Amino acid sequence: MLRTSFFCLMLFALLHSFIGVAHAQLGLESQPEGDRLVRIDATFATKAIVPGSTQLLGVRFRITPKWHIYWSNPGDSGSETRISLDLPEGFKAGPMVWARPVVHATEWETTFGYHDETMLFVPVTAPAIIKNPRVRIGVKAEWLVCDQICLMGKGATSIELPVAKAGESVPSLKDEPGSAFAKGLACIPVPYQNVTGTIARLEMADGRMALEVTGPTGGSETIVFVPDLTPGVVSLGGVTTPATISGDRYRILVPFEIKPDNALGKTLVVAGVVLFGNNRLDPAVSIRMPIKP
Numbered sequence: 001m002l003r004t005s006f007f008c009l010m011l012f013a014l015l016h017s018f019i020g021v022a023h024a025q026l027g028l029e030s031q032p033e034g035d036r037l038v039r040i041d042a043t044f045a046t047k048a049i050v051p052g053s054t055q056l057l058g059v060r061f062r063i064t065p066k067w068h069i070y071w072s073n074p075g076d077s078g079s080e081t082r083i084s085l086d087l088p089e090g091f092k093a094g095p096m097v098w099a100r101p102v103v104h105a106t107e108w109e110t111t112f113g114y115h116d117e118t119m120l121f122v123p124v125t126a127p128a129i130i131k132n133p134r135v136r137i138g139v140k141a142e143w144l145v146c147d148q149i150c151l152m153g154k155g156a157t158s159i160e161l162p163v164a165k166a167g168e169s170v171p172s173l174k175d176e177p178g179s180a181f182a183k184g185l186a187c188i189p190v191p192y193q194n195v196t197g198t199i200a201r202l203e204m205a206d207g208r209m210a211l212e213v214t215g216p217t218g219g220s221e222t223i224v225f226v227p228d229l230t231p232g233v234v235s236l237g238g239v240t241t242p243a244t245i246s247g248d249r250y251r252i253l254v255p256f257e258i259k260p261d262n263a264l265g266k267t268l269v270v271a272g273v274v275l276f277g278n279n280r281l282d283p284a285v286s287i288r289m290p291i292k293p
Contacts, residue, residue, distance in 0.1 A: 034145045034153025037064040042139045042157050043181045044124075047171045048164040049135050052128040056097065056121040057159070058184050059083055059139055061114065068115040069143040071101035073229045075111035075239055079144040083122055086138030086158075090127030097121035099187035100273060100284035101226065103240065110239040112226055118280065119184025136160045189273045189286035197249075200287050202270065205255055208236070211270050211287065213252045217245055218283060220276035225252045225287075228271040232263030233291070235272070243274075258291065267291075 039062045045055040061081070063069060070078040085093045098120060101112035124137065142154045164170045173181035192198045198215030205212075217223065223243035227235035235241075237254035244251045256270055268291040276283040 034143070034151030035155060036153075037067050037145045037151065038062065038069060038143055038153050038155065040139070040141050040155045040157050042137070042159040043173065043179075044137075044159055044161055045173055045181065046161075046164075047173070048162045048168070049126050049130065050164045050170055051126055051130050054094070054123050054125040056185075057085070057124050057137065057139070058119045058121050058181050059141060059157075060117065060119045060180055060184065061141070061143070062117050063115055063145065065116065067145050067147045068102075068104060068111075068113045069118075069145050070111065070113040072096070072098050073101075073112055073227060074144075075104075075113075076109035078111050078113065078146065078150070081113075081120065081144075082142045083120060084140045085122060085124070086140070087124070088130075088132070088135055088137070090130070091135075091137075092125045094123035094125070097123065097188060099184065100189050100275060100280065100282070102280055103224070103226070103275070103278050114280065116280075118187065119180065121184070121188070130163045132163065134160055134162050187280055187284075189284035192274075192285050192287055195285055198285060200289060202289060202291065205253060208255045209258055209270075209291070210253055210255045211272075211289070213250075213254075213274060213285075213287060215250060215274075215285070217248050217250050218276055219248075220283070221245070222277055223250050223252070224275050225254055226273050226275060227254065228273070230269045230271050231266050232259050232261070232268050233257075233270055234259065 041060050043058045069081050072080050074080055083096060087093060099118050104111045136158055138158045140156045144150055145153050173179045174185060176182055192200045195215060200213045203210055203212055225241040234257040235254060236257055241252055241254045269288060271288045274285040
């Protein structure tokens with residue numbers, strides 16, 4: 001009986017080992033977790049913390065090829081990427097600053113997000129007085145990463161910086177064009193007010209509130225508006241609204257439904273981005289307009 005049991009156990013172990021080797025050789029390893037499909041690291045706008053200043057902390061996401069994560073408005077499916085900071089006493093974090101998304105369109109759905117690599121930002125305000133000579137900021141992120149299937153993932157990293165002395169000149173990564181930080185900044189949509197010739201206004205169209213945006217095409221042949229998610233304001237222009245192009249100018253008209261009871265106590269805002277092309281380095285213009293009561 002003991003010999004039989006021992007023989008069965010040995011046979012099971014050998015068979016299990018053989019199956020594991022076969023799976024590895026055939027590329028049939030168990031499905032990787034969402035944590036492994038995305039890697040994060042952190043960088044800061046300046047090479048030292050300046051007391052009393054507000055600077056951007058950048059979180060770089062490096063994503064396994066063919067997979068993608070999501071923008072603040074994920075689209076027809078998905079879930080927005082989230083970042084939280086572990087800050088020293090007296091420091092404060094502002095709302096996330098998003099890079100322009102890329103449109104992922106299939107036969108069944110349209111979503112907005114990032115593939116290969118992106119950098120998302122969080123403004124960090126330092127207190128006027130910092131006692132310690134160095135500061136450590138912890139970073140945590142959560143994401144939904146998708147290809148043929150979707151997996152939840154999370155990661156953590158940190159960054160440690162010296163505290164600048166009074167009057168000290170502090171170099172900025174914004175002035176280093178080759179830095180990952182500067183490249184990430186270049187992917188942030190430009191506010192429409194800063195784009196020459198671009199006009200955005202709210203008007204009534206067919207009895208509804210609508211956003212009209214007009215401006216120069218910049219040579220782009222594919223221009224679409226992607227709405228952001230704001231409480232109490234629902235876009236009726238579809239998942240994306242394509243622009244009408246005439247010569248070197250475009251026009252976008254997006255109707256909205258206003259639901260004040262769903263505003264969660266916040267100011268009603270029409271918001272979104274105009275995308276020129278569909279590569280992460282292509283230009284984008286941000287729109288954010290409060291709705292007056």
